[in-house]
Amino acid sequence: MSALCACALSLNGCGLDVHRTPAGAEGQQPHIVLQTALPPGGTGAQIAAAATAPEDGQWIRPAKDFASSRFSGLNEITTSNVAQLKPAWTFPTGVLRGQEAAPIVVGHMMYVVTAYPNLLYAFDLSKPGASLKWMYNPKPATSSQGEACCDVVNRGASYADGKIIYATLDNNVVAVDAESGKEVWRTKVGDINKGETMTMAPLIVKDRVLVGNSGGEMGVRGWIKGLDLKTGAVKWTAMHTGPDSVVLIGPSFKPFYKKDQGTDLGVKTWPGTTWQIGGGGMWGWISYDPALDLIFYGSSNPGPWNPEQRPGDNKWTSTFFARRPETGEAIWAYQMNPHDLHDYDGVNESILLDIPWHGSKRGILVHPDRNGYMYALDRATGEVLYANPYVHITSSDSVSLKTGELALNPTKEPKMGKIVRDVCPAAPGGKDWQPSAFSPRTGLMYVPHQNLCMDEQPTAVSYISGTPYVGMDVRMKPGMGGNRGFVTAWNPVTGKPVWRISEPFPVWSGALATAGDVVFYGTMEGWFKAVDARTGAPLWKYKTTSGIIGQPVAFRGPDGKEYVAVMSGVGGWSGAIVAGGLDPRDSSAALGFVGAMRDLPRVTPKGGTLYVFSLR
């Protein structure tokens, strides 16, 4: 009863009115139906037309389409038959670290990238049991393992022009011939000795391969680069700190809000020369709108975490950018978290949607930020249409639609020599990298995320090249209600949640929506689950050998059947306690995540297996 009250309170805190349905099939994982009921015809939101394509049964990039919908038009698996889903085949990769990658399906082939050492496996789906056709080993430097902040993950590869392209942990972007498995080109774009690593999945737009770096915890300087698809040559580099000339801010740059306007803000908003080690990497997701010819992505947190060592807005960290894919030229920017206090990176995905808005159609992108707000931005201008909380937030009060400013809660500001308690959301935010899905059939977004708060204390930190640059003791804990994870169905038109599933652990896997009105996601205990896209009612689940933090995908096999694939293998920042064998007695371990995950080693071992499911 008290748990129910706490949960209701927490949601009331977000301005929501809820009631809870009877517990789900598992008993201990109830799902909540909120009172904003879903209209039968869906919410009216649609995937941005230009950024999607007719369903061809393939899955050639992790986010499925340029709009990042993660929606499969296949409808063989439906709410009524999903209960018969069975594993069709599995493949142990031999790599026992966090598996965050999406399997890529091109024609009759499937490609999977593992965590470090970033092996690329190619399977021939037309052969019985999908036999392994070849394996490519990029042989990344072993020392790169010690530079990756949050497990040695990889978020997947992309396909274009007959090549599978992905980034290795030691900053090499490799293009591998999709047929033969031979390396076509390899470009080194970063330096592990400076703390740079790469974990993101490239997005290929026209003849540009877009990649960015990780290392906001290592004092790197963040960037995004455009590589030539044919040769791998770096065509442009946009830094996320420094003078306008290197941020690729020119005459076309028109930020919507006054707070983001000015010259050389990437230098002026930092003390001294700290912008050179100020973080702001790009290790998340990029979307692309062909109609506007703009790419959209967010930059990561500023470094160090200790905010007292970097007075100022710290531009352009934790900022959302729109750029031209060919040249990298910035068109607009919106800084969600100026002078970020709590490691709220801005790298989360953005889903490009067209929604009815005050009587007309509006092209927006919806971006669930780490700071706990779901932002709807106008794709063309960067104007904030709404920014509503999707988790319990104590670190700030609201986002002003007039000025675009985040109203911080001064009592949660970290100060040296003081412990700030109950900062919600915690450092991984209301949601971390795990990408949401959108179904045009329901008009809902399916957002896998976490429910964590933290205590924190800044400590003085030195920049010492090649060592971490954090300066914050963090101790995370479950948020209100006691469950650490949620899957929230979000109405992107009204800006309100529709239903919500509680999970005991953070939901660190991506989501997948299909035309059969089924939503798939994985849990850190190892369950692969299917729920009803309209109600969130549990339909099916299967226990894999390890926790799931990967991205589920759906594809049509050469036999014409619909398959669903996901990697199982716990790890990532949340699962580092298992993947890295960390000690649960130190709640500050893994930048404080261990404090909230002490019980994970009791429910899942390490793993690294590809699962492919189908109806028999």
Added chain:
Amino acid sequence: MRPLTRAVTIAAAALACAGCSLHNAQNALDASGPQSARIAGLWWLMLPIAAVVWVIVIAVMLWGAGRKRSVREVMETRGGTEVVANDEARSRRMTRIVAAGAIVTAVILFLMLIADFRVGQALTMAPSTKVVPIKVVGHQFWWEVQYPDSVPNKTVITANEIHIPIGTPVVMELSSPDVIHSFWVPSLTGKKDLLPGYTRSLWFRADTAGVYRGQCAEFCGLEHAKMGVLVIAQKQQDFDAWRAAQLDSATTPSDSLAQHGKAVFLGTTCVMCHAISGTSAGATTGPNLTHLASRSTIAAGTLQNTDANLYAWISDPQRIKPGVLMPATKLDPRDMQALVAYLRHLK
């Protein structure tokens, strides 16, 4: 009697001369700003009053000591009504004296209390005019100094020497990450403790250009005595020029010795604790050295900033300031010379 008087006179004169001859002496009576002037004024108010009171008290005490014998005489010859009458008269007289003494004491103390309150009020009242904000962080055993700016990029970071403009109040934000320290520049301001976990503020103004020495005034560990600070008060335009120069990153030296010194700096123990803007050294454990050569002293006012002293200090700080965090660095003489040349280049 005469030789003793002579010795006392000589000693007093010597002390007085020593007091005069000390350059940049820490002297609360040598006030150079309104705050220290008020404190000095309070002193000059209290000193004569206290002196007069002291003289009176001593006089009364001596008188009382003299009276002691006659009282005994009275007691010995006691025996008749006359004595009782005498006693009553005496006790009435004594009551009046004690009452008068108590009233005078209370009045004096109350007047001094008012004076003290007025000085305290004047010292803590925030200035309404334009001020120079300065952050001062006390470390074991040195002072970190920051000049924040509304444009963050114009923040100046230095150590142990605080430049201020004359005629403009400075507002200091004081904090400590380790133990309690106390900031005290006697010629300019009273003491203010730096407490871990708290931010406290102190404001003062210097009216005369000059170099004023200050000192940690709260025992903070072994090298508390060698935790000095210099406040350099200068004309506004000199201060502005200094501040502008401090914004520059360190340049790469042109001579090969100093260039080698830079490589030594970045490859040895220095880089674990110190920062030099414009290089990959960005540590905050020790003082920022970007403009070390522009400072007149090293080791928190312990040594003059000369080649020889730098050499000695880097070679073995524990000999000069035992217990300081900085370890002895063993380098071959050529590297050490190069390192010193590089540090002297950091103007």
Added chain:
Amino acid sequence: MCSRFAEPAARAGIVVLVVLALAACSRERRTFHDSPPAASVAAESAKAVRSDSGVSRDGPYGNNAWALSQGKQLFSAFNCVGCHSHGGGGMGPPLMDSAWIYGFEPANIYATIANGRPNGMPAFKSRITPQQTWELVAYVRSMSGQGSKAARTNRSDEMEVRPAEAQTKTEKPVLVTPPPTVTPPAQEGHP
């Protein structure tokens, strides 16, 4: 009888007190100006540390409270805490448990700090003095309860995130194999 018994007892008591006092001296000694030898790390191997490697069982500072507290300070100041947290690990392996990849003897840990290790541990030989390295060695060992319990630190200046070193169970150190090298299935093989 009584006095005859008491006399040796008193004498023994004095001896015990003197020994304890001397022991206490070594615990409290502050060696600002010490130059302990660098461990001979050139031919160091985790599995073959000789007990006569010139280093006492707990290293030069394993029983010295001052050195341990200095080591704890340096562990933060030199960003060790960024990877190893306060002993629980993160980017780097945990240090408060019983498992040691590259050896648990003081000389092994010295070599790890000085020379670095292949999976991401940087080499600090030129940047940290031998004395500081030994202080770090002593502190790192104290995280899993090695060395004198009396000398281990008992309180943190920062937010409490783990039991104090002095309250940590003394783990029995064991050598574990280095992180598993990946053995991908053979090209032809199939699950």
